[in-house]
Amino acid sequence: MNHPLLDQFNQWLQQFEQTGSVIDTTRLNEWNHLMDQFQTHPEQLSSNHAQWIKTLAQNSKAMMSVVEALQDQATDSSEQLKKLREELHQFNVQLLLQQASLPQQMAPLLFTHTHLSTLFNEEQLAKFEQLKSSLNTPQFEKLNQLIESFMQWQQAGQTLTEEMNQITELATQTWQEQFDDSLSAKDQIELWGKIYDNTYQVQFQEPSMQLAQSGWLNGWADLKLAWKQLLTQLTEQAGLPSPEQLDRMIEQLDQQRRRIRQLEKRLSALESGDHNG
Amino acid sequence: MANRYNQALLDSQKELAKAMAVLSELPPLEDSSLKAEVVLTLDKMRLLHFKQSGRRRQPPLIICYALVNRPTILDLAPDRSLVQDLRAKGRDIYLIDWGYPDLCDRHIGLDDYIGDYLDSVVQCVIERSGFEQIDLMGICQGGVFSLAYASLKPERVRKLVTLVTPVDTDVEGFTLSEMVRETNIEQLVKSYGNLPGQFLNQIYAALKPLQLGVVKEMGLSRSIQDPTSAELFLRMEQWINDSPDLAGRATIEFAETFFKGNGLIQGSFYVDSKAVKLTSIRSPILNIFGTKDHLVPPASSQALQTAITPNTPYQELALPAGHIGAFISDRCRSQVIDAIETHLSQK
Structure with a gap:
């Protein structure tokens, strides 16, 4: 089958190879x-x-963007390593935040995006403190709890990132020690992956890492519950079914399911009793 | 240095072009998995029957998979199916499919899964087959359920097989257990209702963040270099991402009693208010595990040997593989099948 886009890509590859695999701005733009x-x-x-x-x-x-970033510093190995650490720090932050994206409706309330790109800094935290103290009347109690939970979750994220950055640091050191220039790029990447994950696993034996990870997960659960409580308050005020009412209904359904199941079992026992008899 | 980058770049782009070409010609994946007769349905659970291919008279084998992920991995493709391989040996196979719990199932607990569903499955198979005892094989968490069942109803289980099953959660290097230890699972479940499957997937990926993250992502093209490997890779990915949510109550109970309380070892794992005592198991056990398992460390599985009575026949099969590779990889599958077949055939 003919695929013009794939043909173009193959042509680009051919030219790239013919020119000694040197990538210039024009070729990079074509590739992009x-x-x-x-x-x-x-x-x-x-x-x-x-x-x-x-x-x-x-x-x-x-x-490609990582390779480009590293290549910019290609002449100086310490600069290269610094850049790599920065990339890894960013990776850690992304990894954490990917695991928890805020519900769409929560995002505007917390003046942020559903996918955060960075964790909080002191300045942002101070702004939230300020916001919280300006909402200290009973009607804003639930909203205040939500903001408080959000701040705590962010702080837990900072703690966990610090732990993960330590892992990066230790893994980078090990990698430097084991660095083998003769390895192909593919093998280098795999070696790095193994070293990092081994370091990560060892670090997970430390209570500080376990607490940091759990603290972050616990903070996330608190934040989601605070959001649920705020939603309950808002929906009840509006006369709409609330999440808590839904919970109660599910509980009742479960009780009914259990009663039916008990009856089924009794019926089955009676039936088998009849047969035996 | 620049040349090294360029060469690596050229290699990776060649792989990318090849992967694109393979994908452009690859037909859609046919859904061939778990085509069997449904012989029992209880709430979301279904019991599937893969009828035996021969006329051998022997007790049926019930396979109890974990609540996490789907049992489709046991019947991934016609040429990569643990279920079909066992069937080809003349085994009569029943497979438990726990289904996809929704919010209405959030109060389903371990009493329901083990004390009701698994017990009903065994009862149903006994009635259908005419045998007084069945053979039971549990995989991962399904292995924990099977051990619990075999200890509570030893008279019903003739032979037991545990595959990549965690037993002792206090062993060194059990990262998943360490993750759970300080986490308030009850609060987490309360916030979600059921624990989302995608959330669990991220937790699993976080056990080997680089190798299951960036390194895997960067090597994607390499996994799609010919139609056969591409199809297998895509099926595996489909399976990985097909993760049911976990019923809230069962999640809390499993985390608290099994993981945090090390329930099977400490004797604090209860089903229908009865303590699960591994020393009550009478069925001969075959315990299979992967020596490179990053989810369930081998030491956790091997702890079974000392947790049962010395009178209970016990054998181990250690395979040089990871959690899934231990029963899916070409290298290990035939060994696993042969070992199970031998174990079940022994008088």
Whole structure:
């Protein structure tokens, strides 16, 4: 089957190879354009696996930006290492935040996005403190609790990021010690992955890491519950079914399910008794 | 240094082009998994029957999978199916599919899963087959359920197989257990209702954050270099992302009693108010685990040997594989099948 986009990509590859695999701005722009096309119209290549085409193009672009960033510092190994650490710090933060995106409705209330790009700094925390103290009347109690939970979750995130940055630091040291220039880029990446994950596992034996991870998860649960309570207050005020009413209804349904199950079991016992008799 | 980058770049782009080409020609994945007769339904649970291929007269084998992820992994593709391989050996197979719990199932607990559903499954299979005892195989958390059942109803279980099953949660290097230890699972479940499957997936990925994250993502193209490997890879990914939510109450109970309380070892795991005592198990046990399992450390599985009575026949099969590879990889599957077959066939 003919795939013009794939043909263009193959042509680009051929030219890239012919010119001694040197990537200049023009070639990079062409490549970026091709990847954008794959991301925007993946179905041109495969309607069955469009999502995978998109993911591959996305990953490749992300990878290229890291390579570019590292290559900028290619002449100085300490600068390169510094850059790598920064990238890893960002990775840690992203990893954490990916695990918890705020419910859409909560986001505007907390003046932030559903996917945060960074954790809080002191200045932002101070702003939230200020906001909280300006809402100290009983009617804002639930909202205040939500803000308080949000701040605590953010602080827990800081603690966990610090722990994870320590892991990065230790793993980077080990990597430097084991660095083998003769390894291919692929093997280097795999080696790095193994070293990092081993360090991570060892660090997880430390109570400080366990507490940091759990503190962050617990903070997240508190935040979600505070949000639920605020929603309950708002929906009840508006005369709408609230999350707590829904919870009670589910509980009643469960009780009924259990009663039916008991009856089924009794019936079955009676039936088998009849047969035996 | 710049040349190294460029060469790596060229290699990765060649792989990318190849992966794109393979995907462009790959047909949609056919859903061939778990095609079997449904012989029992209780709430969301279904019991699937894979009829035996021969006429061998032997007790049926019930497979109890974990609540986490789907049992489709046991029947991933026609040529990669633990269920079909066992069936080909003449085994009569029943597989428990726990289904997808929704919010109405949030109050379902371990008493329901083990004391009611699993017990009803065993009763149903006994009635259908005419045998007084069945063989039971539990995988991962399903292994914990199977051990609990075999200790509470030893007269019903002829042979027991545990696959990648955690037993002792206090062993060194059990990261998942360490993660749970200080976490307020009750509060987490209260906030969600049921524990979302996607959330769990992220927790699992966080056990090996780089190798299951960036390194895997960067190597995606490499997994899609020919139609056969691409299809397998896509099926595996489909399975990984097909994660049911966990019923709230069962999650709390499992975290509190099994993980935090190390319930199977401490004797503090209860089903229907009866303590699960591993020393009550009478069925001969085959315990299979992966020596490279990052989810369930081998030491956790191996603790079973000392937790049962010395009179209970016990064998181990240690495979050089991870949690899933231990029963899915080409390298290990035939070993697993042979070991199970031998164990079940022994008088």
